[in-house]
Amino acid sequence: MPWLQLKIETSAEMAEQIGGMFTANGAQAVTFVDAKDTPMYEPKPGEVMLWPDTQVIGLFDASDDMPAIIKRLGNAKVLGKDFKYRLEPLEDKDWEREWMDNFHPMQFGKRLWICPSWRDVPDPNAVNVMLDPGLAFGTGTHPTTSLCLRWLDGVDVEGKTVVDFGCGSGILAIAALKLGAKNVIGIDIDPQALQASMDNAQRNNVADRLSVFLPDNQPTLEADIVMANILSGPLLELRSVITNYCKQDGLLVLSGILAEQVPRIETAYQQHFNLEPTAIDDEWARVSGQRIR
Structure with missing residues (x-):
């Protein structure tokens, strides 16, 4: 189905109201993006943070009467009749297929490969994690996941009990199990993440060693x-909570x-851990260490 994107640049204060106007006029989806390149990190729970200069994008069916929609938007005091906008066609693609075609097997460290479940493994003798992220975050392409996978490949997990706090797609949990962990406890606030973790664990034949929990039900263990x-x-x-999980x-x-947040993290954790040198990938960092006796 062909689509049209209607784009308006506005302020953070007006963005949600304009987005509501898009929805009221038949937009199938509304997206807020940074209009200027302003960093924005970590909203508080329940908080919606928008950039000072925000672009509101409404997705409309190409058959919609866009001149009439633009006229109705202009009649509102929020925008006025002479408001500036861009109307662009959106290429008609199978976006899921497009994403799948560009998700390739990736190697982390010496032994570990993350492989899309719909592709052949490049090295059958390696430790291969077959992954279908589903609706949960975690494919290995993001530097934070990559940093953890490389670390995991370099430590001894054989026979160990592991906690994956914020398990997402289960990529770290399953990698630990495939590398020889005895069992893994996955914890996440999102029930869909827990389902994705278990689905991926079953795909990798390790579901019998993975247990998943919401935070309210998380077990007590070391x-x-x-x-x-x-x-x-x-x-x-x-x-x-995280410290008490570690024996x-x-x-x-x-x-x-x-990277700029590392000093605060190190200060918070160095009381209980001997920390290793921080690893940096692009603007992201990994902090690791061993619990002090």
């Missing part, structure tokens, strides 16, 4: 390895951290 690839805000707020001499790896 693990040999704790992984938390989330964001710096939750890493700080949940420091005691004495256990290993910890944290990511989802911007």
Whole structure:
């Protein structure tokens, strides 16, 4: 189906109101994007953060009467009759197919490969994680996940109990199991993430060693390895929870951290962990260490 994109640049204060006007006029979807290149990180729970200069994009069916829609928008006091806009066609593609075609097997460290479930593995003798991300985050393409996978490939997980805090698609949990972990406990706030983790675990024949929980139901235990690839805000707020999962001499790896946020993370965790040198990939960082006796 052919689509049209209607784009209007506005302020953060007006963006949601304009988005509502798009929806009221038949937009199938409304997106807010940065109009100027302004960094914006980590909204608080329930908070919607928009850039000072925000572009509102409405997706309309190409058969919609766009002149009439634009006229109705202009009649509103919010925009006025002479408001500036861009109306562009959106190429008609099978976007899911497009994404699948561009998701290739990737190697992390010496042994570990992440392979899309719809592609052949490049090295049958490697440790291959077959992944279908579904609706959950985590394919290995983002630097934060890549940093954790490379770290995981370089440590001894054989026979260990592992916690994957913020498990997403289950990519780290399943990688740990395929590398020899005894069992993994996955925790996430999103039920769809837990379902994606279990689906991917079944695809990799390790579901019998993976248990998943929402935070309200998370178990009490001490693990040999704790992984938390989330964001710096939750890493700080949940420091005691994450720390208490890690037994004495256990290993910890944290990511989802911007390089500029590393000092705060290190200050928060160095009381209980001997921290290793921070690893940096692009603007993202990985903090890791061993629990102090």
